[in-house]
Amino acid sequence: MSPQSHSHSLDTVKHAEQTPETDLPWKELGLKEDEYARIRDILGRRPTGAELAMYSVMWSEHCSYKSSKVHLRQFGEKAPTEGPGAEAMLVGIGEQAGVVDVGQGYAVTFKVESHNHPSYVEPYQGAATGIGGIVRDIIAMGARPVAVMDPLRFGAADHPDTKRVLPGVVAGIGGYGNCLGLPNIGGEVVFDACYQGNPLVNALCVGVMKHEDIHLAKAAGTGNKVILYGARTGGDGIGGASILASETFDDEKPSKRPAVQVGDPFQEKLLIECTLEAFHADLVVGIQDLGAAGLSCATSELASNGSGGMRVELDDVPLRDSSLSPEEILMSESQERMCAVVEPDKVDRFLQICEKWEVTATVVGEVTDGDRLEIFWHGEKIVDVDPRTVAHEGPVYERPYARPDWQDELQADDPAQLPRPANGEELRAATLALVASPNQAAKSWITDQYDRYVLGDTVLAQPEDSGMIRIDPETGLGVAVSTDGNGRYAKLDPYEGARLALAESYRNVAATGARPLAVTDCLNFGSPEDPAAMWQFAEACRGLADACKELGTPVTGGNVSLYNQTGEAAIHPTPVVGVLGVIDDVARRTPMAFRDEGHLIYLLGDTREEFGGSAWSQVAHGHLGGRPPRVDLERERLLAEILIAASRDGMADAAHDVSDGGVVQALAESCLKGGKGARIVVPDGLDPFVFLFSESQGRALVAIPRSEEVRFTDMCAARGMPAARIGVVDGDALEVQGQFSLPLEELRRHHEATIPELFG
Amino acid sequence: MTTRIGVVTFPGSLDDSDARRAIRIAGAEPVALWHREKDLRKQQVDAVVLPGGFSYGDYLRCGAIARFSPIMESVVEQAKGGMPVLGICNGFQILCETHLLPGALTRNDHLHFLCRDQRLRVENDTTAWTSDYERGQEIVVPLKNGEGGYVADERTLDELEGEGRVAFRYLGGNPNGSRRDIAGITNEAGNVVGLMPHPEHAVEALTGPTTDGLGFFTSALKKLVAS
Amino acid sequence: MARVVVDVMLKPEILDPQGQAVQRALPRLGFEGISDVRQGKRFELEVEGPVDRDALARIHELAETFLANTVIEDFTVRVEDADGNERPAGTGTAAASEGAVA
């Protein structure tokens, strides 16, 4: 069928029925032959162009999770069924974001998402719209967003392209988040050559609401109106639909559609205020944000989650670009838009609130009593589908996976053979090299570009172990969140790597005194079509699900990002895990800084010789091999209990988790944060190098006032937690007795100069 | 009668709730004011705070669009009549755009948004918003902005210095290229004060670096109670 | 429909960190022979109806009261012809802001 005969004519449902033989560019839209056959099967005819547009975006990997679904199921199947985490779950996986009960009538929703590929193409806008997208997910649950975090991965710190990507990403996250008025309370910055052509920009948002304010995306109630509000729809992110529009149905129009979306944080700020006001006035039945797949996604999901059908008049969608075709309107990913379902007699009040906030709002459809999603354009029906088949019944793949042949060799390459610092002088040099290395260096040049004060409830923010937000100013109820994920560990063993990510994040939350409750995760992996990457993914899911069960912290939601690779080379498997914890009174939080001379420094946990994937092996030798540190989740749980009790009972003045870089890195950070030195003694029986640089898990440093020492050590002994007194807060140097002494000023210079020198 | 201090919310205001909290902690009654309000007198407020944020996204120029909000006419009129007005960050930018205060705020010289705890010296302890401080006193409050470089022509700068209208100066390094390290200024009458740093974020030990910012609000309260 | 362009530049005596950052980067990028860079804003206004003296006067006022902050910025109003040439139709500085419409 030649394109001309269709040019300027509308591919209506009727027309599709009459022209069964018409070829559609399903392949160009990313569908497989059998997927297209299934669509024809479902419809009992060929799809219209608009229907094809909807199916193709909704059945994409990004929207349908077709390769990951079978593995993600474990998060539900293995979810803990008892304990505080299980009891706190209010809304689980499947909604825009999970919701947990944090007590006192409050609920918290949080989720992490990726915006990796757009951020490589256009770092500023890619990262900015990443923040925008995750914030809309949180608003759509009925919550007020209260904080954001940004786990980031970049290529080598000294690579010229990193100088393009990092400053742009950071400025974009700051530019958008600061303008929205959300404090940035934490994140990660990791450099590794494996991310050179594929940086990871993950974004997390936390929101708070009262239980009764939880809203779900569904379109119940025949006759209820569907209101589209926020930005006008433009031609953003519709590469695929342009193919459809320009090649098949309207060959003459220019198919110049932007691949990059530009964010408008001011518009989003108005969306937040306007949505929350409408919620509080009880004007909303269901609500959905428009993210990937835009209106296709919003209408089909709202309709399929509800009881009835939906009828949409596409002509009523406010456009930024009047040349858009209906297919393009359905696929547009223009930012800062939301869709609400509102009872007819409340529509006027809803529109008034939008007017107050100067937000464009239009009724574009209504809920019908059928079970079809019908979309009209110029009075003709161009979509007539069962919305469930679009939104929920996409393809599911059992992709083949296989342990890569190089895995054994990698694990056999034990770091035990690497030359080590042999005396005090060399340990000193190794310490300076470590704290100055890009991954271990201070990130304040980056995080100072983020507002951490706005909203006035930030109790802890970077560089603390976790960010902490006060929820209720009367009672002091608060939540803490940390995100972690070590791709080097996961490369050595993806199953253990995922468990390690959870362990670290859990520990970081507990270090501040909060009780870990629930998990969100962003799984960043290579191509699912590569059996090796698929194996990494499967292993990581299995590991995370097992670990969540063991620790009693359910996964409440998250995001999968596949195809993170440059050519054949995949990134390190990078599961990023966010843990949310609760603290009854934020006044009891434990910060990381050594503040008072004379406080005793204890190391909790056992130190073994564990250097696989360690920061030291990377910094000193550029080495990655062996096995990652052992995970003992029972020990993590015990450690958390100790840290929480120490906070609650006022026994610890400071606590800091020990992770990459080992004890010496943690000591340096606590000293520099408080501007106080420390005198450290290597515990008997431990090799100084192993003591300082090993990355054994399940450990933390605490600073204990002398008056609390007996109480604290008794508690540790009673619970069976190894606690070694390793020194005292004192002076203005980090001194490891018998080995070396490093004046804080010198330490600070090395730790703080690296990032500004690279990017300033 | 309690003292009522209004806080204007423009579309894109962000630190309005913080300003209201600071007013409450200081012992006055915060009154939320919407930017479309035409007549301030109806709200019976004794003073007004223009809070921080990104009014209208700070598109065009910081404060340029907010300046034309309906409420601003009334704010200008009342300010000229002696009502205490405090502009924080975006509020300072708005005060400059309305010419209640001289000069303008430009892009930070290092071109980045910067959030840090900032040391300041109080240079004028006689304004409506600074009387609870002592001249020469050092305080630490958060600073967070992308366009905080204060500029004015030399004559204006000399005038400000000569008349003691530089209210705050940066210490410990100029964070944004402000001329003569100026962090905040006042009008001739001392009732209108604008500054880039955020005193409202330094009113509680738990969430701020210090509680040094409280003095702004207690100063206004005392003055209003006295008058 | 005609296009009127308003250019807004920082006054010469006001520090222009953005322009300076560009200029400082030039040698690194291998560009020589550019002695100064200033960065400003360009507004393209699509005007309905004729761009006559009256319309230009109104745009001039718009520029002066809104698009530019004349405490620190100067502006120029230009009319674009069909060839993409832009001819000045008035500039504004604090001093010469009145009656500058050509």
Place this chain on the structure above:
Amino acid sequence: MARVVVDVMLKPEILDPQGQAVQRALPRLGFEGISDVRQGKRFELEVEGPVDRDALARIHELAETFLANTVIEDFTVRVEDADGNERPAGTGTAAASEGAVA
């Protein structure tokens, strides 16, 4: 010394929140009859030596690689004459970025 101007504007299909904010404010300020506003950047470069074909080619390259982000922006290079008129000396879009120097 001659002045070359590089104008950088968001591509027409890209959202321009700044221009929109300005446009939305106009009616409130009492300005009518302006149907669209786009906001972009203007760079004024002071060039040492003659602004010949070669110099313009280099400036074109500078604009393309540095001043504009051609993923989302188009640019125009103009030469300013003594009367303040600016004549185009090349534009760049993703499509037409090569050899566009007049």
